[in-house]
Amino acid sequence: MSKLQLLLIACSFALGACGGGSDSNPPPNDDSTSMVPPGDMGNDSGAGNQSQFVHAGATVTSTCPTCTSNTGLPNTNDGDDATFAEATFPMGGQAGVVTTRVDAADGVSFPAGPTVGARIFLAGGISVVWTVTINTYLGDVQQESFGPEDTADSVAIDVTEEFTFTSTQPYDAVEAVVQYTAGSPIIGPINTRLFEFRG
Numbered sequence: 277m278s279k280l281q282l283l284l285i286a287c288s289f290a291l292g293a294c295g296g297g298s299d300s301n302p303p304p305n306d307d308s309t310s311m312v313p314p315g316d317m318g319n320d321s322g323a324g325n326q327s328q329f330v331h332a333g334a335t336v337t338s339t340c341p342t343c344t345s346n347t348g349l350p351n352t353n354d355g356d357d358a359t360f361a362e363a364t365f366p367m368g369g370q371a372g373v374v375t376t377r378v379d380a381a382d383g384v385s386f387p388a389g390p391t392v393g394a395r396i397f398l399a400g401g402i403s404v405v406w407t408v409t410i411n412t413y414l415g416d417v418q419q420e421s422f423g424p425e426d427t428a429d430s431v432a433i434d435v436t437e438e439f440t441f442t443s444t445q446p447y448d449a450v451e452a453v454v455q456y457t458a459g460s461p462i463i464g465p466i467n468t469r470l471f472e473f474r475g
């Protein structure tokens with residue numbers, strides 16, 4: 277009996293020890309595996325949704341002083357539009373802001389030309405207005421700014437949009453500033469998701 281046959285028999289008696297079943301799909305990305313290591317420059321041409329940052333050993337940082345949670349940051353730079361970071365604002369608030377930024381590795385910058393920004397989800401809410409501003413930086417000096425771009429004053433309409441512009445200055449970082457205001461305290465938590473940086 278071969279080792280493979282022994283393994284298959286062992287698996288049949290202990291589902292879970294060998295993956296647990298017939299699902300051969302890879303597990304979804306999680307924070308521990310979704311970052312591309314530095315030095316993997318790859319071939320950016322025709323790379324679909326992968327920004328240059330994915331191949332540049334980039335890091336993602338975010339601040340959200342009033343969020344109840346702000347998770348999944350590496351998902352904003354994994355080349356996958358299905359994965360995201362999510363910031364949640366608490367019930368009862370009337371304003372909040374989450375700022376998320378991707379920085380290329382030290383010494384790495386990109387020439388002007390690419391479309392920069394991010395793909396972002398904004399939860400609908402009565403009297404809630406979201407605004408998104410995209411900034412670029414080079415050596416921590418702001419280069420360009422797009423927005424703030426308002427979403428329509430919506431009633432419970434979720435939106436997912438590309439908030440982007442064509443860069444005309446070189447850059448080594450892209451920042452998305454997402455904020456909401458509400459005419460009255462929101463009646464439940466609301467969230468925003470940043471799926472993927474562009475650039």
Ligand SMILES: [Ca+2]
Pocket residue numbers: 351352353354355356357358359360471472
């Ligand atoms: Ca993603």
